[in-house]
Amino acid sequence: MSLPNHLNETFSPEEIQFLVENEPIRIFPRITTRQMVRANRQYDEFDSNTAKQDMKWKLITMDDTSLNNMVAMKSTQVTLWVALILKQQAKCSIIAPAWLTVKELDRKIQYEQTHLDRFSEMPWNWLVLAQLLFNKAADDFHDPVHELRSRVQDLREIRQSKVLKGLQYLNESHLQLDNLSVLEINELRPFIIGVMDKLRDMHAAAHSGSANEDQDIDNYGDDRYVEAGV
Amino acid sequence: MYGDLANKLILEAKRTQHLNNRNKKCAKLPTYQDDIIKNILKEVNQLKRNAEYLKEQQQLGNIESDAAKCQYFVSLLCMERNKRCLMAYQKLRSDMLDSQVWSSDGTDAITTSGSGSTAGQDITDLSTHEQEYLREYAQLVTEMKSGELTDIDLTGSMVPPSDVFIDVRVLKDAGEIQTEYGVFNLLKDSQFFVRQSDVERLIQQGYLQKI
Amino acid sequence: MDIDDILASLDHDTTAVESLRSDADNYNGSSTLLYSDLTYNDSQTKDKQNPNTISNSTATTSATITTSAQDYNNLIELWRNERCSPELLPYPTKLLDRILPRLQQQMEYIESLSMGFISEYSQSSKLPLLCMEAELERLKFVIRSFLRCRLKKIDKYNFYLQSIIASSDTDSANLLSKQESIYLNKHSQILLKLFNNSILKHMPVDLQAIQDTEGSISMVDEPKWDQFVFIYVKDLSTQSFMVTIPQLNEEVELSPGSIYVMRYSVIRDLLMQGKIQLI
Numbered sequence: 001m002s003l004p005n006h007l008n009e010t011f012s013p014e015e016i017q018f019l020v021e022n023e024p025i026r027i028f029p030r031i032t033t034r035q036m037v038r039a040n041r042q043y044d045e046f047d048s049n050t051a052k053q054d055m056k057w058k059l060i061t062m063d064d065t066s067l068n069n070m071v072a073m074k075s076t077q078v079t080l081w082v083a084l085i086l087k088q089q090a091k092c093s094i095i096a097p098a099w100l101t102v103k104e105l106d107r108k109i110q111y112e113q114t115h116l117d118r119f120s121e122m123p124w125n126w127l128v129l130a131q132l133l134f135n136k137a138a139d140d141f142h143d144p145v146h147e148l149r150s151r152v153q154d155l156r157e158i159r160q161s162k163v164l165k166g167l168q169y170l171n172e173s174h175l176q177l178d179n180l181s182v183l184e185i186n187e188l189r190p191f192i193i194g195v196m197d198k199l200r201d202m203h204a205a206a207h208s209g210s211a212n213e214d215q216d217i218d219n220y221g222d223d224r225y226v227e228a229g230v
Numbered sequence: 231m232y233g234d235l236a237n238k239l240i241l242e243a244k245r246t247q248h249l250n251n252r253n254k255k256c257a258k259l260p261t262y263q264d265d266i267i268k269n270i271l272k273e274v275n276q277l278k279r280n281a282e283y284l285k286e287q288q289q290l291g292n293i294e295s296d297a298a299k300c301q302y303f304v305s306l307l308c309m310e311r312n313k314r315c316l317m318a319y320q321k322l323r324s325d326m327l328d329s330q331v332w333s334s335d336g337t338d339a340i341t342t343s344g345s346g347s348t349a350g351q352d353i354t355d356l357s358t359h360e361q362e363y364l365r366e367y368a369q370l371v372t373e374m375k376s377g378e379l380t381d382i383d384l385t386g387s388m389v390p391p392s393d394v395f396i397d398v399r400v401l402k403d404a405g406e407i408q409t410e411y412g413v414f415n416l417l418k419d420s421q422f423f424v425r426q427s428d429v430e431r432l433i434q435q436g437y438l439q440k441i
Numbered sequence: 442m443d444i445d446d447i448l449a450s451l452d453h454d455t456t457a458v459e460s461l462r463s464d465a466d467n468y469n470g471s472s473t474l475l476y477s478d479l480t481y482n483d484s485q486t487k488d489k490q491n492p493n494t495i496s497n498s499t500a501t502t503s504a505t506i507t508t509s510a511q512d513y514n515n516l517i518e519l520w521r522n523e524r525c526s527p528e529l530l531p532y533p534t535k536l537l538d539r540i541l542p543r544l545q546q547q548m549e550y551i552e553s554l555s556m557g558f559i560s561e562y563s564q565s566s567k568l569p570l571l572c573m574e575a576e577l578e579r580l581k582f583v584i585r586s587f588l589r590c591r592l593k594k595i596d597k598y599n600f601y602l603q604s605i606i607a608s609s610d611t612d613s614a615n616l617l618s619k620q621e622s623i624y625l626n627k628h629s630q631i632l633l634k635l636f637n638n639s640i641l642k643h644m645p646v647d648l649q650a651i652q653d654t655e656g657s658i659s660m661v662d663e664p665k666w667d668q669f670v671f672i673y674v675k676d677l678s679t680q681s682f683m684v685t686i687p688q689l690n691e692e693v694e695l696s697p698g699s700i701y702v703m704r705y706s707v708i709r710d711l712l713m714q715g716k717i718q719l720i
Binding site: 320367378 | 541545579581624627628639640643648
């Protein structure tokens with residue numbers, strides 16, 4: 001088969017990271033790329049043999065305007081994977097998103113603990129983004145990274161245990177899972193799809209004979225959601 | 231009993247599939263079960279003759295109808311089942327051959343030597359028809375790669391690119407290497423920023439270390 | 442957020458909306474960029490621009506550049522949809538007709554930069570080149586993964602696909618690219634030859650058909666229409682969608698910005714209209 005089996009109807013962790021890397025993030029550049037266009041053009045014409053000019057950023061999957069207009073220490077927004085290359089070259093520092101601070105994470109953890117029936121509102125890429133930044137831009141955080149790490153881990157575990165509790169409500173109809181992140185979804189996917197597919201088959205088999213549904217089954221339809229929306 | 235051989239074939243296929251699933255890289259195919267397949271085909275034709283005989287006798291009114299009908303029906307079902315098993319076996323094998331073509335860049339899928347090779351499929355484990363199929367499919371994939379999709383490199387890696395460029399530290403002197411970004415003189419303990427694909431080899435050989 | 446930054450980003454008017462939106466940090470599907478109206482009915486393919494203008498350097502209008510970003514985001518979305526859906530989705534002809542030439546031009550451009558011209562540039566400014574190369578690898582990966590996922594489904598459903606292509610002329614017309622239909626035909630042909638030679642021709646005449654739907658079990662695989670999939674209802678408007686699960690006689694309201702696990706058959710129409718995406 002042209003697609004390896006382990007990629008069947010799911011994504012690898014590397015692919016999830018790839019998706020997240022396509023997202024924008026704010027940085028403080030340490031270089032200036034903004035050029036005075038007209039002056040530069042004249043410069044080119046007369047002096048092109050001697051002058052070393054700066055290369056333009058010309059990208060085909062994103063708007064490269066911000067990359068061509070970087071001013072040192074003036075914050076701007078770029079795509080994450082570009083930011084990571086700049087960071088690797090010590091050409092920028094990455095501005096951690098507002099939720100990725102000890103204070104904010106504590107607030108989220110508290111929310112998770114007080115609202116047992118729902119998930120706190122987190123960006124769709126929170127887990128992967130946090131891990132990426134911890135690994136590749138640890139020195140850009142104001143808070144100590146080990147404290148951030150442990151809070152992210154706590155948050156992840158609280159949410160995981162909620163998901164596990166919610167699994168008992170899996171049914172043959174549908175499920176609503178708001179505020180779950182892309183990584184959390186990908187991890188749950190095989191189990192949830194597997195169980196719901198089975199429940200659907202069982203339901204179909206049980207009801208193929210008789211049309212009149214049991215009253216009990218109708219009733220339990222009301223609390224069958226893992227209601228996680230805010 | 232009718233169907234036993236087909237069962238054996240399917241169990242064999244199941245085992246192959248299991249090995250294949252456990253192995254992330256595509257597995258090699260075990261020997262083609264020529265004898266079992268020939269015997270199943272024989273069985274099918276035997277069943278066919280039985281069925282025809284029963285039908286004939288029934289039409290002549292020589293046999294009690296209920297038992298004969300049942301026997302006739304069972305014969306048909308056995309034939310059908312045998313066919314399904316044979317097809318499933320062959321389909322699994324052709325699917326695995328397809329995977330080999332895709333993962334091996336379409337070139338070295340076939341090792342012609344009779345001895346077991348680690349690189350690709352031992353061709354003597356394939357039936358002659360499978361060998362022919364493998365050649366033709368490799369050809370088809372090569373055709374797919376050309377044309378407007380040449381740039382994409384269809385048989386390339388299915389792992390997303392990460393760290394196209396990496397920092398490396400030189401562990402032991404390796405002399406000069408030439409890349410698109412100029413010449414690097416790899417002196418021990420020096421550090422470079424290079425394209426990962428350019429130095430993959432040197433990392434494996436222990437000259438360089440990814441930082 | 443710095444007021445200066447907001448003002449600065451307003452300078453490049455087309456990007457302003459994007460950056461403000463993305464700062465909201467909401468769950469926003471696969472991307473925080475604004476989607477062009479992405480549907481499978483070819484309306485995503487309003488061809489506003491000539492791909493050739495892309496490489497014409499610095500003076501290109503920002504509208505063009507935004508579109509190439511949108512094209513990429515659409516491609517990512519289609520890639521995710523294709524990976525998650527049980528059936529083969531229509532081939533995005535026009536989208537790839539824009540992206541593929543752009544990719545090729547970029548490869549040529551990079552090559553021209555790294556061949557000799559590179560000494561023209563100062564050492565520090567090789568950085569853009571690094572990123573351009575990295576970008577190229579990323580784009581190639583997505584296209585490759587997308588196309589190979591499609592080929593896998595083409596193989597899996599080859600006889601089914603042939604039968605629907607043969608039977609209808611409207612729905613299946615834009616299902617496959619030209620190259621994909623060649624692949625479908627050739628692969629089926631050599632597969633059929635293999636099955637014939639090793640099994641079918643040794644069978645009794647009435648059991649020789651490969652597309653055997655007559656027996657007690659159909660031997661032609663169809664997509665599992667009722668398979669459960671994860672969907673994200675796009676945030677395009679505040680309007681919810683009502684869907685019906687016929688087997689349960691049940692109605693479900695899908696609200697924008699939410700994630701659900703649903704039977705594929707139930708949400709298929711919404712997917713084709715680009716109202717939801719698979720995740």
